[in-house]
Amino acid sequence: MRADLVALTDDSLISLANRGILKRAAKEHAAAPPEVTETGDGTVEVSFADGVRTVLPPDTTLEMSSCTCAATTVCRHRVIAVLAYRAHAEASGPTVPAAPSVPAARADPPEPTVSWSPAEFTDEQLRDLLGARAFATAGRAHRTGYRALVRRATPHDPVPSVELSAVTVRFLVPGELAYARADAARGARTDAVALAVWAFRAADAADPAAESVAVTVGGRGDSGGGSAAVAASTAVLTPLAELLEDGVAQAGPALPQVFAPAHRALDAAGARWSDDALTDLLDQLAAYRDRAARHDPVRTAALIAELVARHRAGTRDPVSVLGTEEAARTPLRHLRLTGLGARISGDDESRCVEVYLAHPEARIVLTLRHISAVREGTAPPTAAALGARRAGAARLRELAAGNIVTESAVRSANRTVRLATGRVARTSVLPATGDWNALPPELLVADLDAEAERLAALPPAVIRPRVRGEAVRAVAVERIDAVHYLPDEQRLEATLRAPTGTATVAFTHTAAAPGALDDLARSLSGDAGTVRFVAGTLQRHHGRLTLEPTAVVTGDTVAVPAFATTAHPTAPGTAAPQPDPLAAALGAALALSAELPHRGLRQLPPTWSARAADTAATLRRLGLTSAATAVERLRHSPARPGRAVLEHWADAHLRLLVTAEQL
Template sequence: MSPRADVLALDDDALASLANRGIVKRASREVADGRGPAVTDDAGTLTATFADGTLVVLPPSTVLEEARCSCPASGVCRHRVMLVLAYRAAGDDGGAGDPPAADEPAAAGDPGADAAAAGAAAWSPGAFTDAELEAHLGTRPLAAARRAQRAGYRARVRRATAADPIASVELASCTVRFLVARELGYARVDAARGERADAVALAVWACRTADASGDAAAVVELQVGGTGSAAGGSGAEPVLAVIEDLLADGVAATAPAAATAIAAVRRALEAVNLRWHVDLLDDLADQVDAYRTRSARYDPALAAAYAAEAIARHRSATGGGAALRVQVLGTEETAETPLRLLRLTGLGARVHGDESSRTVEVYLAHGEARVVLALRRRADAGGGAAPTAAELGRRKAGRARLSAIAAGNVVTESAVRAANRIVRIADSRVARTTVAPSGGRWDDLPPDLVVEDLEAEAARLAALPPSLVRARVVADTVRAVRVTAVEDLHFRPGTQQLVATIRAPHGTARLVASHSAATPGAIDALARALSGDTGEVRFVAGHLRRAGGGVDLEPTAVAAGSDVVVPAFAEASGEALGAGAPAPDDALAAAVSEALALTAELVHRGHRHLAPGWAARAGASAEVLRRTGLTAAAAAVDALAAAVRAGGTELVDRWADAHIRLLVTAEQL
């Protein structure tokens, strides 16, 4: 009798995706203790009979979620899981479901032979036909998927490998995992049921496009479909008018009027779903509001960066890079997507703000999707003092404290994911959220989220497109770095930074943590953790960025001993730290930083209100850039100075040329 290859292919990870890891562990213990069911196979219909009379029936061509169980539980209960475990065990012992021996010729089309070969032979979800998709999904979801394909969408395809036999596709707002090879019914979408019925078709077409591209890499990022061209513009032209006004009179002179104009343009772009421009307009509006309220949150460099980003995305979409339009504009992104049951691992937090407000971001690794999500909370002082770091840690999301979420394992049924990967956890009595300490057991995270080779990570970061035109996703560079040693730990009083060298199994990174009034205890707590006071340092999580040809790490959490230390929520201890040598001078970085501050003045003051000596200062800055070898950046600054003197219509373009070039150069230093 041919075995049920689909059932044999359900390993423990796949079962945990269908049920949860706790159910799988309990079911495994009961089967190992001899309390498993008796399983029979009648022409492909599996029947599991339990000692207490519970009966599970799994007919042919039926997925486990649709198996009939006589117990009152909904979903994939432990009885259904035990059916699979017992059937697998019987196959291992030579009973029902035992695949053919190696020297036994298998019948053509024998699913047992297919299952045996699946681990070695390459398989792609792109092999599913459109007819199979329509039969599985229905006409309406497939029609919605075809509309999305015509518009174009971005996807990251992870092919099945011997180490990880589950193929997956990350779409803009959800992830699709193909738990069983050649079984469409086991394609799992992490969006809530009914929210993204078209996602499976989009994932299959993405795999099909990746297969046809000839790219044999295990992970392929690509755009699928899309018939738009640059001739019709980007759709973000209204933003350019706002930027032109800011460059004319500056944030300082037009704060109230600029806020009104930004709000009107945001509504227009929301209607056509230019998601990344909507997102950056929110950031720009926050900067304008911060200046209007005289908040320390206002940063002229940030305001200028957002203005330059708006122009860069428009240029990329209209300048012959039509294949990048989906990624650059975010047109296929869904504002929010409710997710089904999630298992997340806290990777720490970051707090920033001023005396009027604090913003906390908690970073959560979503292992199944191989991405990091961010939970964001903003707390206003409301006329009093801003909340302390410890008080922020006691704030709740889904009835769990942020400090516990940042350091624990989270299981939630009430998460909603935004396009920029910010996740919102609702306070629901029906869809509960539970948190348990993780103990820093991050070894179970997928390789995509755990860095062991920092030299390879530096190469990966260097190969990324400029951040000005990448997808605007929060925590895209947050990873857990496996640590073998912490060296040269010291404090730099001049820059108020804790610095150390983090040694991984392959390569090193420079850890840099800057003191902030919003997190007065962070440096002390981080120093204690890195020095080994709380146990051996096993992982450091944080934001990775390329610097000086290597990698810099801004830490968010440390897994030391059996604890996870989240410095952002620590109380100040007042301990004295040993001082180290000051940071060496970096002539290139200093030249670029000075030029960026100079060109950012146009967004802050406006070219109509620049100080009389601005053009001369720009010329001097260009000369410094030229002496350091950055001749193209120097020419761009010179051209901007000439445009300011002339006051012509080309000033906006010359400012964008200079500021965009300087921002991209700064990323590569």
């Protein structure tokens, strides 16, 4: 019995060929099954009515098998051969369990899976498969250290996989290393299979029973890469201390040049997350200099504190905290993506569209960003006009609500994705009917209580990987209750009830997408049809789950509020906002602490100390003792020169940030 052919699921065949070839092969196989014979040495020969003959020798992958048709890649005949052999094996009574295809609605009960681990592959096998050069590249990455998320086979997904920094590796056939597939383009990330096998070894040693395990692999033998990243993160502390003393409000136009050496050092050392945070900080400083509306003193303070936190934690774990193993960009091979909506933001100088794309095979969300500069003296583009802009060959509004098949995607370290343009770049988009039941459980949430526990267990945001769309999820809906509008805050709220648990849907009006709120109110109220799913940013906020929607599935339609016009205005009932004293007190404390980097330590007003005392007293009265102590220490701290004042302020501000995150 050819266990390798039996183990090839429909999803595996899609990975080896594509969905169109599988559909055509399944149709032809059902109409006219070919003749299947198996020789004593395990060679499978499949003969077709039109004279085509496909031979599948043992220990040979589907790609390397022979077929008398003219195709140079995995053709439909090879796929039909696998389908025919699976049917032949099932009819003959297989001695190994046939791996099931991933069911669209995850039907119960699932079929059994083969218990195995890719950790069984040896380094000799890896070297033979990859070649000496790729194996040596993998060895260097192992010595530096890297992060990986290991997912073992389950009844609903019998294919084990490993998510690396910018590529996902899937082991399609048990015990067959040649069937390991990375979603990077051919010739890119040739070391990924070895890194995935080593990640499985680390996961099996850490927790052999868990379905998914996050591990840090290697990094102990040679910490040179991590040391360089830590040294680079140190370079940013001195200009940060000077900024804290002088204040953003007094910073001159030459400030970007002050940070330029640190910026270059972080980039050269591969400290992706610190470099990304510094880029955001410089954008905030430029926004203040230009008097742009996107400047936020509290956001600026959080970025300064994050850079300090990443430096501190990076000395112990440079891989996870600084992002030292992240590839700047990786071209991907044939991808199937599902649009989960979009979000529009910006000011009078620019507009930014973020389109969220579910990548089911990797079980992650990729973000496509499109930024449009607004020429001076002209009005910003409308939401409808932004939706008509193109990424590759497709319009943004089509990507946000469609099913995408592309061979031209390039993925960056922070999970942004770019669709290439050109004659050889191929991207097709089909309208979606909102059948999100096929999404994996990592992306489709039906148990909000379990999701809340997962979010509460995450490390603080200031030291987590800086990936865009990290919190974007699709949520299954049983019903929507209590849709109302808060006029003072220009915010729409509703209660979403999932099969298990509830979340608050919250959306605040923005001038960048003026029709979004009305369109969302119409969708949530049920006027457009029964609400089946809501996609958006799902976060734990003040002890409850909050979902900021990006798309709503009503009936068989995927609506993206960000691109909507005001053609269907709705008037939901109004309600008074419910005060949250804990959130208000922490918000006041963060704003108070943010005054130091904004005004500068030397320019603080005389009233600041008295306001700090009142804020600390309020926090203590509400039971937030540690936060109150942090504010009191900040209030009583003497003026300190250089980096000492930065470290002292960061202690207090990080305490407030983490407290607010854990409410």
